[in-house]
Amino acid sequence: MDKIIPIFPCPSIKEQVAFFENLGFSTIEIFTSPNPYAVLEYGTIEIHFYGSKKTKPSENPNMCFIRVDDVDGIYETFITNYKKNTGKIPRNGIPRISKPRDLANDRRFTLTDAGGNTLFIGTPIKTNFYRTVENKEYAENFKILYDLTYSKEDCNAAFNMLSKFFPPDITLIKVSKLDMVKILLVALDINLHRNKIIDERINGKIKEILSTCDKQSSDWEKIIQRYNDIINVE
Structure with missing residues (x-):
């Protein structure tokens, strides 16, 4: 097994793509009809999304942990890009990006996208x-x-x-x-x-x-x- 690619729902493919592009992701493919679908990529991270009008962002339970080598570097890149492109860093509501924090076994930040999917992006640590x-x-x-x-x-x-x-x-x-x-x-x-x-x-x-x-x-x-x-x- 070489790679796992999460496939998440979202109510609007266009809004979802815009959110991730503002972070610095590249759009590899996007289809708006008849079946909305998008493929986005950042380095070795690849995420797929499909359009689902039934998905309510505030009630979306989908989650994924993405392990990276340098969580602080990715965090800084994401917020720098997002602030440059939108003029702000979303801390509350949907979408939102938390600051990095040290947990028991990893240092991570939480990213909730426009569709309400939650990505935990972190780097393992030995001791906190x-x-x-x-x-x-x-x-x-x-x-x-x-x-x-x-x-x-x-x-x-x-x-x-x-x-x-x-x-x-x-x-x-x-x-x-x-x-x-x-x-x-x-x-x-x-x-x-x-x-x-x-x-x-x-x-x-x-x-x-x-x-x-x-x-x-x-x-x-x-x-x-x-x-x-x-x-x-x-």
Whole structure:
């Protein structure tokens, strides 16, 4: 078996082709009648689409994981092309493109196309630095909290867990600075996605910790990068 090619439905072949061309895909074939069908390609990635008026983008359950060597490179290419061609990056609704995030076994971003099909595009990773804390009291609950936020993308469930298993004022948690900032970053992201605003109490504590950290340390460089990724909402 050399290659698997997904074939997805979409209500409009023209809209589907336009979306992928804006990302940087090339259209190999397109038929609008009598049976709408399109073949699109990006490097070694090939995807086929067929027209289906019965397909409702908001209810489309079709998914596919695409494993790539450089997820960040592809993400940057896609959003650069899309912004150049349309003037914006769609973060909400359909279509939409998420920012890359680190899960338990891979770093990925999620792309939902104009037909509501969901593509997970990612690169395998051996360990997830952001998903672990050393403090034994919080280690397991933090992993669950992290996975609810980034794997399940369920911010309401993550918020409820944060309230139940962590102190009411999370900025006063008794752990090391590195553990604390990892927990605070997830809490900041949960509140941002749930309430659409930056929690200034959490944000202030993170800034306080970052102002005294060793910025030459590779761990703290990663933390600073993650913080910038969260607060720089496009």
